[in-house]
């Protein structure tokens with residue numbers, strides 16, 4: 001069975017990026033010298049699905065640092081050709097979450113990293129996320145791009161564990177009850 005997994009950081013007030021996409025408030029924790037578990041997480045992942053917002057944000061950073069194939073969900077990009085330097089690493093698709101997961105499953109993928117606020121919200125609505133690791137950054141941004149948005153129906157979670165880091169980050173893992 002194919003399953004979706006979330007590993008994401010959010011401000012204490014629920015934003016994953018500033019309105020303009022900036023991650024300055026988050027990236028400074030890369031220098032904290034702490035292991036927040038990303039490598040362990042990504043080692044269990046076959047493929048990454050992300051929204052156009054996340055793809056465009058990563059492209060602006062310059063370096064392509066993903067070690068897994070990436071499927072970018074986007075109506076806008078699906079008609080475009082993948083940039084030459086990303087050929088074989090990235091695909092564009094306008095599939096729905098359910099159809100995207102069916103395609104990836106037919107290709108042999110089992111564990112999918114789902115990334116980007118709007119895309120995570122869509123996958124949650126389709127009940128295509130099994131678990132989430134959410135790292136909370138001790139900052140209130142006041143505005144920005146939300147992780148969960150509005151209109152989500154009740155979705156019960158089982159808290160698996162929580163750990164805190166000297167930097168002030170607090171990370172909780174949740175399973176989603178189906």
Ligand SMILES: NC(=O)c1ccc[n+]([C@@H]2O[C@H](COP(=O)([O-])OP(=O)(O)OC[C@H]3O[C@@H](n4cnc5c(N)ncnc54)[C@H](OP(=O)(O)O)[C@@H]3O)[C@@H](O)[C@H]2O)c1
Nearest residue numbers: 009017051052053054057073074075076116117118119122
């Ligand atoms: N804090 C963190 O750990 C973290 C992690 C990841 C990303 N981010 C940041 O979050 C921002 C991006 O998140 P976001 O919420 O703005 O955008 P997103 O979820 O990455 O992308 C949203 C876009 O994806 C496309 N899309 C295609 N299928 C979709 C579907 N089923 N549901 C929703 N969208 C779909 C739509 O573009 P089309 O109109 O082209 O279809 C939509 O506008 C960036 O700034 C990124 O740097 C932060």
